[in-house]
Amino acid sequence: MPRARRQTTRVTATPTRTSTGRRSALVAAAASCTLLLASCATDAPGAGPAASASSGPASYSPVTLDNCGTEVTFDAPPQRVVAIKSSTTEMLLALGLADALVGTAFADGPVPERWADDAADVPVLSEKVPGQEALLEVEPDLVYAGWESNLSADGAGERSALGALGIATYVSPSACKAPGYQPDPLTFDDVLAEIREVGDVFGVPDAAAEMVAEQRATLDAIEPADGQTAVWWSSGTDTPYVGAGIGAPQMLLETAGLTNVFADVHDTWTSVGWEQVVAADPDVLVLVDSAWNSAQKKKDFLAAHPAASQLTAVREQRYVVVPFAASEAGVRNAQAAADLAEAARALDADSPAPDATAAG
Numbered sequence: 001m002p003r004a005r006r007q008t009t010r011v012t013a014t015p016t017r018t019s020t021g022r023r024s025a026l027v028a029a030a031a032s033c034t035l036l037l038a039s040c041a042t043d044a045p046g047a048g049p050a051a052s053a054s055s056g057p058a059s060y061s062p063v064t065l066d067n068c069g070t071e072v073t074f075d076a077p078p079q080r081v082v083a084i085k086s087s088t089t090e091m092l093l094a095l096g097l098a099d100a101l102v103g104t105a106f107a108d109g110p111v112p113e114r115w116a117d118d119a120a121d122v123p124v125l126s127e128k129v130p131g132q133e134a135l136l137e138v139e140p141d142l143v144y145a146g147w148e149s150n151l152s153a154d155g156a157g158e159r160s161a162l163g164a165l166g167i168a169t170y171v172s173p174s175a176c177k178a179p180g181y182q183p184d185p186l187t188f189d190d191v192l193a194e195i196r197e198v199g200d201v202f203g204v205p206d207a208a209a210e211m212v213a214e215q216r217a218t219l220d221a222i223e224p225a226d227g228q229t230a231v232w233w234s235s236g237t238d239t240p241y242v243g244a245g246i247g248a249p250q251m252l253l254e255t256a257g258l259t260n261v262f263a264d265v266h267d268t269w270t271s272v273g274w275e276q277v278v279a280a281d282p283d284v285l286v287l288v289d290s291a292w293n294s295a296q297k298k299k300d301f302l303a304a305h306p307a308a309s310q311l312t313a314v315r316e317q318r319y320v321v322v323p324f325a326a327s328e329a330g331v332r333n334a335q336a337a338a339d340l341a342e343a344a345r346a347l348d349a350d351s352p353a354p355d356a357t358a359a360g
Contacts, residue, residue, distance in 0.1 A: 060203045068148055068176035070159050072168055077203040078142035082125065082135055084156060085146025086111070086325035087332075088172060091198055092144070093118050094331040095207045102138040105130040106150070108290050108324035112332070127291075129155040142168045144198075146328060147175050170201070174248070174329030185246035186268070188219060188255070191329050211331065218334040224257025225344035228283035230320075231261050234269060234327065235293050237301055240277065244270040248329050249286070252322075256340035258284065278307050284344055285313040290324035318347050 064073040081100045083089040086108040092101060093111065098118035103125040111119045125134045135143065135156050143162060145151050148171050151159050159169045173194050176182050183190045192212045199208025230253055232243030243249025243260060247268025253260045261280040262270060285302075289295035299319065302308045313319065320343040326336035 061200075063200050065170070065197065065201075067169075067173065068171045068181050069178055070169065070171075072170060074168065074201050078168065078201065080138070080140045081142045081144055082130070082138060082140040082156075083144045084129060084150045085172075085328070087146045087328045087330035088144045089119070089122075090115060090325060090331055091172075091195070092202075094211055095195075095199060095202065095204055097202055097204065098122065100202065102140060103130070103135075105156075106146070108328075131155075132157045136165070140167055142170060145169065145171045145175075147171070148177055170198075172329060173197070183246070186248055186251050186329060188215070188251065188333070191251075191333050192216070194329065195331065215331070215334040218338055219255065222255065222257075222338050222341050223345070224255075225341050226348065227257060227259050228344055228348065229261055229280065230258040230284040230286055230344075231277055231280065231282045232286040232288070232327075233298060234288045234324075235290075236271065239271045240274065241269055241271055242277075243286070243327075244268060248327055248333065252327070252333060252337045252340055253286070255337040256344060258286075258340065258344055274305065274307050278311060281312055283313065284318050284320055284347065285311070286320050286322055286340070288324050288327050289321050295319070295321040320344065320347075 060077060062073060062075045064071065077100075079100055080102045081092065081097075082103040082105065083092055083101060084105045086106075089101070089104045089107070090111065092098065093115035098115075101119075101122045103123045104119075105124065105126040106128050107124070110116070123138065125138065129150050143151065143156055145156070150156055151162070151169055151171065153161075156162075157167075162169055173181070174183055174186055174190055192215060195211050195215070196205070196208050199205045199211075232249040232253060233240050234243065234249075235241045242262055243253065244265035244267040245260065245263040246266060249269070250260050250263055253263075261277075261282050262272065287295040287298045302311070302314045308314060320340060322336055322340070323332070326332040
């Protein structure tokens with residue numbers, strides 16, 4: 001498939017903490033841009049490679065990436081990073097890079113206990129996508145986004161505009177949407193490749209290799225379920241938004257030994273009607289738990305819905321709960337697949353517990 005047209009951003013060095021005057025100048029430069037941030041001038045105060053010329057560690061090899069159609073070069077490891085979405089925050093925490101985080105945003109839920117202490121002192125810039133002023137206030141040299149849409153004119157800023165201000169951007173490769181960049185389908189090879197890539201960008205390839213080995217060991221130990229049918233319900237009530245055939249839900253269900261009812265839909269997620277779910281009458285309902293749409297709310301809705309309440313999975317409480325952050329490509333996927341398989345097997349074994357939860 002043809003690749004999308006690329007734009008280019010080069011980060012020749014990692015900025016250190018700058019003065020209040022420079023920070024104010026950056027914010028003023030951003031505020032003076034038109035609605036389309038790409039029109040910002042490249043000579044904004046402190047912008048561009050000349051703003052912080054320094055050499056990276058002697059052992060660091062420059063990294064050039066074609067990231068969702070944007071070419072980005074790192075000549076030194078980023079040192080001041082804003083992570084948007086839980087999946088990106090947790091990627092950095094898993095690689096021991098908490099000290100590089102100067103801000104997080106758009107958390108989908110709490111950080112897992114194993115990384116909670118490391119995350120405790122990292123500032124939260126916004127419950128959703130941070131605005132440009134809040135972003136520039138912490139003086140990042142990199143914005144690591146979970147979705148391409150996080151980097152937009154009405155969000156954290158367009159990639160070209162942030163690049164003009166000397167700020168690199170990196171989007172989780174699994175979230176790329178353009179033909180030739182979107183994983184089709186997403187596989188664990190893609191997930192592990194991102195771990196290695198981030199390790200290379202930050203100059204921590206050994207930590208990345210250890211994380212990849214841990215993920216592979218978890219995957220190798222999975223005892224798959226017996227092919228029970230499942231619907232992965234992410235959000236939506238009038239029109240449920242469910243896991244389709246080429247994204248993370250399909251990857252996790254397949255790895256866990258479950259059969260996705262909507263696997264034939266060529267997309268990552270898709271909207272369906274309740275009549276389609278009722279007609280399929282899945283053995284298991286996978287409920288995604290997020291900060292803004294809890295699994296408990298989903299259960300309450302299902303119990304009260306005239307049609308959905310008649311589903312076998314609802315009447316028998318055959319639920320598996322997955323945290324939202326584990327439903328997107330990242331370091332929680334392997335454990336989420338293992339938990340899905342275990343929960344599905346427990347349901348079939350008539351476990352006394354009426355609900356099974358995949359901790360992710």
